[in-house]
Amino acid sequence: MVQMAKGVGVEFNFDTQILTNTFDAHRLTMFAKTQGLMHEMTERILRAYYTESKHIGDHSTLIELAVEVGLNREEVTKMLASTSMSNEVRADEQEASEYGIRSIPFFLVNKKYAISGAQATEVFVESMNSIIDQDGLSKELTEDGQACDEDGCEIPKR
Template identity: 35%
Template sequence: MWSDLVCPWCYLGKRRFERAVAEVGADVEVVHHSFQLDPSFPRGKSRPTREVLSEKYGRTLEEADAMEAQMEERAAADGLEYHLDGVHMGNTVDGHRLVHLAASHGLADAVVDRFYAAHFTERRSLFDRDSLVSLAAEAGLDAAEARAVLESDAYEAEVAADGEQARALGASGVPFFVIDQRYGVAGAQSTEVFAQVLRQVSAAAAG
């Protein structure tokens, strides 16, 4: 599963996929891969998301606000609580590095969920290292180890390699799923679509 930690569709897609797994009763191991929507953001800095959306799509700030309101409604329909007013956008490489650290401890899913909830629901920063360390610790990581990673270049190469792998597979955006190394699913598809793919994979495996 390739995703960015500030991508609202990624959180939504993750939830829909998880519901499909539960519905099908599939035995699934999820591997989280990093993807930065905008790696050019200066580290440690952030900007209001409404400004970023306005510039990216050529919309007024009011239109950007309406886009975010629509996203909140979509999320609510899937049981997620988004509060996007006042949310900021920034470079997510440090957050992704902590997800790689978490994976080494079997905690990647917990850390990804904690970061999503912090960003989209609680409006906590994923761009300030103190905030990231605190959130990682809340998800079960050792705070000192998390800080040591952020103060080094640990997992920089892994984050970059994830992005390169996604592009090699033809992914230009996220979320992007590869199931059983054969089935690619782009976007936050419906639970029904994910369930259909999982059933196809199970049937193929059964021969």
């Protein structure tokens, strides 16, 4: 996996990784979603964990990462000191359990097609083309591109 990642310009440092409880990192990601920064927060946490070997279970580390992506230090500190966003994380865990998701990465498309594990680009392309064909979706996108957010992407019907 390390070699595959290097091939696409991603660095994994499993040998120096700090294993920890990631619940608060997930709460922070949910908080970032309320501020329109979920993608940025997720990317920053993943880089901190897999590449920089930062302790993402530590509140001070999470606060610094949050500030880096543009979140308010005081709001993040207050959120982490509370139980805020716990219900949202537990709801995600419940939904993952209902879909039988037990590992990451895991991609759920249209809430019915699953792509599990780190896969080659060709596998994703083939899977997505198959899903598009099966669901009768259009492969054409609008001139300004497709709009996606934390909740997914809208693909126009044929």
